[in-house]
Amino acid sequence: xxxxxxxxxxxxxxxxxxxxxxxxxxxxxxxxxxxxxxxxxxxxxxxxxxxxxxxxxxxxxxxxxxxxxxxxxxxxxxxxxxxxxxxxxxxxxxxxxxxxxxxxxxxxxxxxxxxxxxxxxxxxxxxx
Amino acid sequence: xxxxxxxxxxxxxxxxxxxxxxxxxxxxxxxxxxxxxxxxxxxxxxxxxxxxxxxxxxxxxxxxxxxxxxxxxxxxxxxxxxxxxxxxxxxxxxxxxxxxxxxxxxxxxxxxxxxxxxxxxxxxxxxxxxxxxxxxxxxxxxxxxxxxxxxxxxxxxxxxxxxxxxxxxxxxxxxxxxxxxxxxxxxxxxxxxxxxxxxxxxxxxxxxxxxxx
Numbered sequence: 001x002x003x004x005x006x007x008x009x010x011x012x013x014x015x016x017x018x019x020x021x022x023x024x025x026x027x028x029x030x031x032x033x034x035x036x037x038x039x040x041x042x043x044x045x046x047x048x049x050x051x052x053x054x055x056x057x058x059x060x061x062x063x064x065x066x067x068x069x070x071x072x073x074x075x076x077x078x079x080x081x082x083x084x085x086x087x088x089x090x091x092x093x094x095x096x097x098x099x100x101x102x103x104x105x106x107x108x109x110x111x112x113x114x115x116x117x118x119x120x121x122x123x124x125x126x127x128x
Numbered sequence: 129x130x131x132x133x134x135x136x137x138x139x140x141x142x143x144x145x146x147x148x149x150x151x152x153x154x155x156x157x158x159x160x161x162x163x164x165x166x167x168x169x170x171x172x173x174x175x176x177x178x179x180x181x182x183x184x185x186x187x188x189x190x191x192x193x194x195x196x197x198x199x200x201x202x203x204x205x206x207x208x209x210x211x212x213x214x215x216x217x218x219x220x221x222x223x224x225x226x227x228x229x230x231x232x233x234x235x236x237x238x239x240x241x242x243x244x245x246x247x248x249x250x251x252x253x254x255x256x257x258x259x260x261x262x263x264x265x266x267x268x269x270x271x272x273x274x275x276x277x278x279x280x281x282x283x284x285x286x287x288x289x290x291x292x293x294x295x296x297x298x299x300x301x302x303x304x305x306x307x308x309x310x311x312x313x314x315x316x317x318x319x320x321x322x323x324x325x326x327x328x329x330x331x332x333x334x335x336x337x338x339x340x341x
Contacts (some may be wrong), residue, residue, distance in 0.1 A: 012155065012159060012161060013159070014161075014162035014166075014314070015162050015163060015165075015318060016166075016223075016317060016321075017158075017162065017163055017314070020333060023224060023228055027221070030217055030221065030224075031217075033217075033220075034213065034216075034217045036192065036209075036216075037213055038210075038213060041209055041210075041328075041331075044331075044336055045202065045209075045336070048202070048337075048339060048340070049202065049339075050334040058340060061334065062332050062336050062337055063333075066329060066332035066333070068217060069328045070325050070329070071330055073216070073324060074325070077220060077324070078318060078321050078322070078325075084163060089163070089166060092163075092167055092170055093164060095170070096170030096171075096173055099174045099177070100173060100177040103174065103176050103177045103178055103181050104180055104181045104184065107144045107181035107185060108184050108185065111185040
C-alpha cells in the first residue's frame with residue numbers, strides 16, 4: 001500500500017532523458033543504437049540496388065526497414081520508451097503519428113481517386 | 129504501518145478507491161521544457177508529412193523532365209546518410225558530456241557533430257547546384273518542385289541546427305554548464321536526433337524508392 005503511494009509521487013521523465021544510468025551504460029546505449037541504425041541503413045541500400053530478391057517486394061521492404069530504423073532512433077537516441085514514466089511522451093508521439101498518417105494516407109488516397117476519375121487532359125482542353 | 133499510512137492520507141483519497149494520489153506540485157522545469165520542445169518537434173514532423181504527401185502525389189508528374197532514377201546518385205546519398213547518423217551519435221556523446229560537465233568531451237563531440245553536419249550540407253548543396261546547372265531546377269516540373277521543397281526544407285533545418293549547435297558551444301564557453309544551458313542543450317539534442325529520423329524517411333522514400341526503375 002505504502003509502495004503504491006510513493007510510486008505516484010515520482011515525476012515523469014522528460015523526452016530525451018534516461019533513467020539513472022552510469023555514463024558507461026548511456027554510451028553503450030548510443031553504441032547499440034548506432035550499430036542497429038547502420039545495419040538497417042546498409043540493408044536498405046543493399047536491397048534497393050540488388051536483384052537477389054523478388055522485385056515487387058522491394059518497396060515494402062524499404063518502408064518496413066525505414067519504420068524499423070525510426071523506431072531504433074526513437075528508443076536509443078530520443079529515449080522514448082513504453083515505461084510508466086514516459087506515458088506523456090508516448091501519448092504525444094501517438095497523436096503526432098495519427099496526424100501524420102491522416103495527412104499522408106488521406107492525401108494519397110484522395111488524390112489517387114481524383115486522378116483515376118479525371119478525363120485525360122486533351123478531353124478537358126476540348127471541353128473549354 | 130499500512131493502516132497508519134492509509135489514515136494519514138485519508139484526505140488524499142476521499143472516495144476510498146485505494147489509490148492515493150499525492151500531489152508533488154508542478155514538474156521540474158527541465159521536464160516541462162523538454163516536453164514542450166517534444167510537442168514542437170512532433171508538429172515539425174507533421175509539417176514534413178505535408179511535404180511528403182505533396183511529393184507522393186506529384187512524383188509521377190515529370191512534365192517530360194527527368195525521373196528520380198535519372199538524377200539520384202546513391203553513392204552521395206549513402207555518404208550523406210552515414211554523416212548524419214554518425215553526427216547523431218556524436219551529438220549523444222556531447223549531451224552525455226554536458227550532463228557530467230566534462231568540457232573537453234563536450235566541445236569535441238559538438239565539433240565533430242558540426243563538421244559532419246557541414247559535410248552533409250556541402251554534398252546536398254553540390255547535388256542541388258548540379259541539378260540546377262543541368263536545367264533541372266525546381267521550376268522544371270512538379271516532381272522537381274516537390275523534391276526540392278522536401279529535401280531543401282530538411283537541409284534548412286540542418287543549417288538552423290548547425291547555427292544552434294555553434295550557439296550552444298558559445299553559451300557553454302561563456303556561461304558554463306548552468307541549469308538553463310543544460311536545458312537548451314537537451315532541446316538541441318532532441319532537435320538533432322529528430323532531423324535524423326526525418327532523413328531516414330527522406331532517403332528511403334525519395335532516394336531509394338525513387339531510384340527503382
